[in-house]
Structures are given as C-alpha cells and as structure tokens.
Amino acid sequence: MRLSGNITKTIKTIPSDEQATNAKLLIRAGFIHKEMAGVYSYLPLGLKVIENIKQIVREEMNALGASELLMSSLQAKDTWTSTKRWDDSVVDIWFKSQLKNGTEVGFAWSHEEPLMLMAQKLVQSYRDLPISVYQFQNKFRNEIRSKSGVMRGREFIMKDMYAFSRSQEELDRFYAEAQKAYLKVFERIGIGDYTFMTFASGGAFTQFSHEFQTVTDTGEDTIYIDRKKRLAVNEEVFNDEVISQLGLAKDELEKVKAAEVGNIFNFGSVKGEQMGVYYAAEDGERRPIFLSSYGIGISRLMGVIAEHFNDEHGLVWPLPIAPVKVYIIAIGSRASLNAADELYNVLTEQGVAVIYDDRDVRPGEKFADADLMGIPWRVVVSDKPHKDGRYEVKARTETTLKHMNKKELLGLVKPE
RNA sequence: CGGGGAUUGGCGCAGUUGGCUAGCGCGCCGCGUUUGGGACGCGGAGGCCGGAGGUUCGAGUCCUCUAUCCCCGACCA
Numbered sequence: 494m495r496l497s498g499n500i501t502k503t504i505k506t507i508p509s510d511e512q513a514t515n516a517k518l519l520i521r522a523g524f525i526h527k528e529m530a531g532v533y534s535y536l537p538l539g540l541k542v543i544e545n546i547k548q549i550v551r552e553e554m555n556a557l558g559a560s561e562l563l564m565s566s567l568q569a570k571d572t573w574t575s576t577k578r579w580d581d582s583v584v585d586i587w588f589k590s591q592l593k594n595g596t597e598v599g600f601a602w603s604h605e606e607p608l609m610l611m612a613q614k615l616v617q618s619y620r621d622l623p624i625s626v627y628q629f630q631n632k633f634r635n636e637i638r639s640k641s642g643v644m645r646g647r648e649f650i651m652k653d654m655y656a657f658s659r660s661q662e663e664l665d666r667f668y669a670e671a672q673k674a675y676l677k678v679f680e681r682i683g684i685g686d687y688t689f690m691t692f693a694s695g696g697a698f699t700q701f702s703h704e705f706q707t708v709t710d711t712g713e714d715t716i717y718i719d720r721k722k723r724l725a726v727n728e729e730v731f732n733d734e735v736i737s738q739l740g741l742a743k744d745e746l747e748k749v750k751a752a753e754v755g756n757i758f759n760f761g762s763v764k765g766e767q768m769g770v771y772y773a774a775e776d777g778e779r780r781p782i783f784l785s786s787y788g789i790g791i792s793r794l795m796g797v798i799a800e801h802f803n804d805e806h807g808l809v810w811p812l813p814i815a816p817v818k819v820y821i822i823a824i825g826s827r828a829s830l831n832a833a834d835e836l837y838n839v840l841t842e843q844g845v846a847v848i849y850d851d852r853d854v855r856p857g858e859k860f861a862d863a864d865l866m867g868i869p870w871r872v873v874v875s876d877k878p879h880k881d882g883r884y885e886v887k888a889r890t891e892t893t894l895k896h897m898n899k900k901e902l903l904g905l906v907k908p909e
Numbered sequence: 910c911g912g913g914g915a916u917u918g919g920c921g922c923a924g925u926u927g928g929c930u931a932g933c934g935c936g937c938c939g940c941g942u943u944u945g946g947g948a949c950g951c952g953g954a955g956g957c958c959g960g961a962g963g964u965u966c967g968a969g970u971c972c973u974c975u976a977u978c979c980c981c982g983a984c985c986a
Contacts, residue, residue: 502936503947504919504920504921504935504936505920505921505935505936505947506920506921506922506934506935506936507920507921508920508921509915509916509920509921509922509978509979510915510916510977510978510979511978511979512979512980513979527978529977529978530977530978530979578986583986584986585984585985586984586985603986605986634985636984636985637910637983637984637985638910638982638983638984640979640980645985694986696986697986698986702986713985758986806946822945824944824945825944825945854944854947855943855944855945855946855947855948856944856945856946856947857944857945857946857947857948858946858947858948859945859946859947860945860946860947861946861947862947864946865947873945875945877945885945
C-alpha cells in the first residue's frame with residue numbers, strides 16, 4: 494500500500510470522546526472510525542488486522558474439520574420462541590425491528606437457535622455426524638452501556654463455531670480438541686503468554702463453561718490465574734470447593750483483571766431436545782443432537798491487543814497480525830526514491846505486505862507514523878546507508894538499527 | 910438504568926459579572942525556504958457555538974426541555 498493513496502491520516506491529538514487506550518490509539522493511527530457509542534467502522538489498516546486475526550482463526554478451525562459458512566444478520570422471531578429466548582425479559586440485549594407487514598425480526602446477537610433449525614433440515618442421520626461449522630459474523634447486542642472502545646461494542650465481529658455431536662462422549666472429544674485449537678489461536682496471534690483458559694459459569698447446562706481470558710487492566714472480568722498450570726478461575730465461580738475440585742491451590746492463584754476473548758459452551762442434548770433437533774442413530778433410535786458452541790471476539794481481540802501492546806509512540810502489533818510487515822521510508826535524493834520504489838515492488842511481488850510512505854513530508858513525520866501504526870519492521874532507504882546496496886532496518890520493538898542488503902531483508906520479512 | 914462530567918470549524922481547546930465582527934493551536938489550501946524524529950515564514954479557506962423553546966435592548970454565556978458522548982456503578986445465557 495502506498496501511503497499517498499490511503500484514505501486515513503494519523504492525528505496527533507487524542508479524540509476527547511475516547512478514554513480507552515485501544516480506541517485512542519486505533520483512532521489516532523487511522524485503524525477505526527467511530528460511528529456512535531459502541532459502533533466502529535474498520536478502515537483499511539484496521540481491516541487488515543481484523544483479516545489477519547480471522548485468517549489465523551480460520552486455519553485453526555479448519556484444522557478441527559469445521560467448515561466456514563455465513564449466516565444472516567436478520568433473524569425470525571419464531572426461531573427463538575421454542576427456547577424462550579425471544580423475550581426481552583430473558584435476553585435483554587436484543588435489537589429488534591419489524592417487516593413492513595408488522596412481522597417481528599431480530600438482529601443477530603447469537604446464532605445458536607438459527608443454526609439448530611438449519612441442522613434440523615440438513616442433519617438426519619448418524620451418518621451426517623459429527624459435523625461442525627463456523628462463521629465470522631457481525632453480532633448486535635443492545636448493551637445498556639458500551640465501553641472501552643472496541644472491547645465492548647453494540648455491533649462487533651465474532652467468530653462462532655457450532656459442533657453437532659451424536660453423544661456426550663463425542664462432544665467432549667471435540668470440546669477438548671477445540672480447547673487446544675483455541676490456545677493455539679491465541680498463541681499464534683501473539684497473546685498466548687497472557688491468555689488463560691478459565692473456568693466460568695456454565696449456566697443452565699453444565700457446571701462450567703470455559704472462557705479464554707487475556708490479562709489486561711482494561712478487562713471487565715476478575716479472574717484467578719495459576720501461571721504454572723496455565724489455568725484460571727473466574728471470580729463468578731471462585732470458591733474453595735471449586736478450587737479443590739480443579740486441583741488448584743489457593744495460595745498459588747493470582748487475582749488479575751482480564752478480558753474475555755473467547756468462550757466455549759457445552760450444551761449437551763438440551764438444545765436438541767428443546768428445539769426438537771434429532772437424528773436417527775445406528776440402532777434406528779431417534780436421539781437429540783448434542784451441541785457445543787465456540788466463540789471468539791474478533792474485534793475485541795484487536796482491542797485487547799492494542800491495549801496490551803503499545804508504548805509512548807503508539808501501537809506495537811505482534812508480527813502475525815500486523816496490518817503490514819514492513820514500513821518503507823524514502824529519504825533524500827531522487828536515487829533514494831527510485832531505490833525505495835524498487836524495494837516496494839520487490840517486496841510486494843514477494844508477497845510481503847508493506848506500506849510505502851511515499852508522501853512528500855519530512856522524515857520525522859514518517860518515523861512518527863511508522864511508530865504510531867505499530868508496523869513491525871521499518872526500512873529506511875536513504876542516500877547514506879543505501880550507497881552500498883544496504884537498507885537500514887529497525888524493529889518496532891527495538892531501538893537498534895541494522896543494515897542489510899536486499900537478500901538479508903527478504904529473509905527477515907518474507908513469509909515462510 | 911442510577912450517579913458524575915462534557916458538547917464552540919476536520920481534531921484538541923479558550924471565551925471574564927450576558928455586550929460590539931466568536932478566538933488560539935493542530936490539520937487543510939497557496940507561495941517560498943527547508944528535509945534523519947511530527948520544520949518555518951507569509952497569505953488564505955473553514956464555525957447560525959449539539960437541537961428546540963424561553964428570559965433580555967442584546968445569549969457561546971442565564972433558565973427549561975431534549976439529543977449525543979465519556980467515566981463510575983448496576984447489568985453482561
């Protein structure tokens with residue numbers, strides 16, 4: 494991407510209507526645009542981050558054998574009545590509207606019910622099972638109070654996966670695999686060290702559900718973490734009985750604030766029975782489908798990461814999800830500009846995502862923007878170091894400069 | 910939904926006990942000088958002061974209502 498063609502511009506002043514670090518930085522750097530409280534648009538750079546996160550999640554979900562689909566945002570009232578979740582007194586975050594003829598519709602805040610109804614049509618036999626599907630979808634939740642920038646929005650991007658199993662055992666196996674996949678996702682994204690699988694309330698279905706909580710002061714949850722065992726307990730279920738049940742020791746637990754980036758549920762056969770979704774088993778019997786669901790807050794992840802990885806100069810994206818890997822700055826004579834052009838073309842051809850700051854502005858502004866945007870590698874092409882065919886390379890996370898030739902640079906930044 | 914704070918060009922802000930043509934910085938446009946950490950000079954454009962109503966000779970400023978935003982709390986299968 495040539496920066497001269499980018500619609501966004503960085504700003505020096507912090508928007509007064511944002512308090513949260515993630516929103517301040519993401520807006521200053523031109524990654525997001527606020528539409529209203531709790532509703533943000535993703536600008537080109539922010540979208541890249543979102544897409545990068547999605548791609549990692551996608552790969553891990555595919556590895557579980559799940560297939561991607563995309564469900565609708567508008568949902569029918571009838572879909573939700575069988576589980577009694579249409580009522581505002583039961584689910585108080587519904588956005589609802591009406592068709593011209595008065596028929597009520599809801600905006601998707603979850604897809605469990607619609608997905609089950611879909612399964613009712615598509616899954617009839619044990620031969621069709623087990624099966625799992627997932628999507629990246631905008632969810633709408635009419636939060637009484639949205640807060641913390643993109644971390645608690647009224648419209649946000651979520652990955653939700655649903656697995657249909659023939660039995661509790663089969664569900665449990667998938668559930669365990671999904672747990673591993675989740676940990677891998679967070680590891681790959683760059684927050685593995687700060688993200689803990691957390692025991693939380695299972696609601697009406699099981700004793701526990703599992704949350705994936707990333708430690709951050711901006712988080713809304715309080716959890717107790719065991720750093721060695723890489724496990725945590727949500728405050729909502731934290732008591733002596735639970736601690737001993739989980740084989741944890743109270744004096745080894747550390748109380749921290751955290752943000753829930755993922756949450757997985759084991760519904761057993763409850764949903765299948767409620768909604769009448771059955772399959773024909775091998776012995777000819779009719780049995781309810783076992784359901785489990787698996788969420789990851791994609792846009793919230795971007796916020797959590799922005800919240801966690803930043804310094805006084807701006808954002809510091811982990812390499813795997815950075816909008817681009819390299820930020821090229823040209824300084825000096827026409828020859829340097831030509832060399833920068835050439836480098837941009839080479840990197841682009843090699844599949845390296847790169848921002849080329851070709852704007853006619855002073856170097857200081859380019860340095861500042863490279864830092865603010867949090868791009869992992871900064872490559873300066875100037876008259877001085879480039880004379881011998883070498884570029885000046887600096888990592889966002891370091892202060893030292895390295896000089897390397899084109900081959901060395903490609904080795905550094907090219908995707909494996 | 911309770912409590913607190915806020916709303917003045919694209920962004921950040923100032924605006925005195927109500928007073929004359931509403932200012933400043935950033936950004937933007939033009940010209941020139943600059944060019945390794947957000948340069949400088951000169952000249953410009955851009956605002957019915959969130960909205961509605963009221964008090965007054967006169968309202969950005971006072972009163973009422975309302976909308977929106979932020980924070981704390983409650984809430985968050």
